Amino acid sequence: MKIAVDAMGGDFAPEAIVEGIARTVKAGLPDGVTLVLIGQESVINTLLTQFGVTSGGEVEVIHADEVIDMGEHPTRALSQKPNSSIAVGFAQLKAGQIDAFCSAGNTGAMHVGALFSIKAIPGVxxxxxxxxxxxxxxxxxxxxxxxxxxxxxxxxxxxxxxxxxxxxxxxxxxxxxxxxxxxxxxxxxxxxxxxxxxxxxxxxxxxxxxxxxxxxxxxxxxxxxxxxxxxxxxxxxxxxxxxxxxxxxxxxxxxxxxxxxxxxxIGGSPIVGVNGNVIIAHGISSPTAIQNMISLAIRQVRASVPAHIEQALT
Structure with a gap:
């Protein structure tokens, strides 16, 4: 299972996000779970080292050099910043490379990104x-x-x-x-x-x-x-x-x-009704909130919610 987190999204990103990841790893991940950080690779790796965690094994880093700011127009930002952490995250989710995508960044961009990438479940x-x-x-x-x-x-x-x-x-x-x-x-x-x-x-x-x-x-x-x-x-x-x-x-x-x-x-709120697991967190998310968001994402992936919704609606 791969749980991806937007390292650049949130009022206190990337520091709070990476610290939350580091705390989660140190507390012990469930067997078979890998955390994927998406964002500016050099910045993320520096912070991981600072918080006593290295990439590789339980933590992977996917580079995305652009950032969608909290106040940007969601649709315009996604189209103008294809290499942003949110856009790259949804591309990974659509391709099946990750099992869940979580972000404390621009809520509108997360919602629009979900609707235009993995899309709504038929019937929703x-x-x-x-x-x-x-x-x-x-x-x-x-x-x-x-x-x-x-x-x-x-x-x-x-x-x-x-x-x-x-x-x-x-x-x-x-x-x-x-x-x-x-x-x-x-x-x-x-x-x-x-x-x-x-x-x-x-x-x-x-x-x-x-x-x-x-x-x-x-x-x-x-x-x-x-x-x-x-x-x-x-x-x-x-x-x-x-x-x-x-x-x-x-x-x-x-x-x-x-x-x-x-x-x-709880740490976040899921978008229910799309073809994948997407969790939106508060912009003010702290490291503790990020830890709990990851736990929520793991539970949701295990529950196979989108599959059950699709089955019920067909």
Whole structure:
């Protein structure tokens, strides 16, 4: 298994990325797993040496001399910088040379790169970005979408329920994931026209364990294993949840549950619905976040999520 990481992507790249890789190697990789760093080779090798790791064996380096900056236009940057770390990463993924591609770099470029290289799985209307929401009972819910699709038609929201259900079953081991639609009330007739139509589509899908609407107050209350939302609402609520860790830290408070709302605890968010394993991390990713992102990527590769989605949709 080869897990590739964009060494040049992120607010604190390449130092934080390479340090995260070095920590992962020193902690011990699972048998058969190789980490691949993509970016400016001389810079990466210097940092690997600085952090006590050498390339070769468990760590490979693939040279890419260009970098897509965080503020660049995604489509334009990918076309104008074919030798960027993100473009080279997707070329490697498309060619089957790596099993997963992870980056804390330009989110738009990662999403566009996935859609134009490995492409959406046949039958998927719009791939979404999944977020992981800790539950008070110790479990985890998958929220889909958290930012890829700000505006969604009812059919897209309904399919998020199906994609999220497959993801939760394969990666979290939940046999019959409870699927809920995020809304402004629990009643069927609540919400926008789009939300009401999506509710009916989810309700009619016999392949789903649809439990109805949930409200924002239910986010952490173990009411669902899959939370369906459009990208605008999902992103807003998900980032509100992530803010709890910083707020409580500034207030001098601590609780193990709040630790799980820290973005570092998972390390990244997968793009669900594309023909490959793509993980997007926070731009502010620390070495700890990179370590956890790699663990997430390994679990996802082992779960063969894209294959299961393709099988379900055909």
């Amino acid at each position: 209307i719009r791939p979404g970005i999944a977020g992981f929401v800790p539950q008070l009972n110790g479990g985890t819910a998958v929220m889909l979408d958290i930012g890829a699709n700000a505006d969604c038609k009812p059919e897209v929201l309904a399919q998020f329920g199906e994609l999220g259900s497959i993801y939760a079953r394969q990666t979290l081991g939940i046999e019959s994931p409870r699927v809920a639609l995020l809304n402004i009330g629990e009643e069927e007739q609540k919400g926008s026209v789009v939300a009401q139509a999506a509710h009916q589509l989810l309700k009619e899908n016999k392949r789903l364990n649809f439990v109805g609407n949930i409200e924002g107050k239910d986010l952490f209350m173990n009411r669902a294993d899959v939370i369906v939302a459009d990208g605008f609402t999902g992103n807003t609520l998900f980032k509100l949840g992530e803010s709890f860790y910083e707020v409580t830290k500034q207030l001098g408070l601590h609780h193990p549950f709040i630790d799980r709302t820290n973005y570092e605890s």
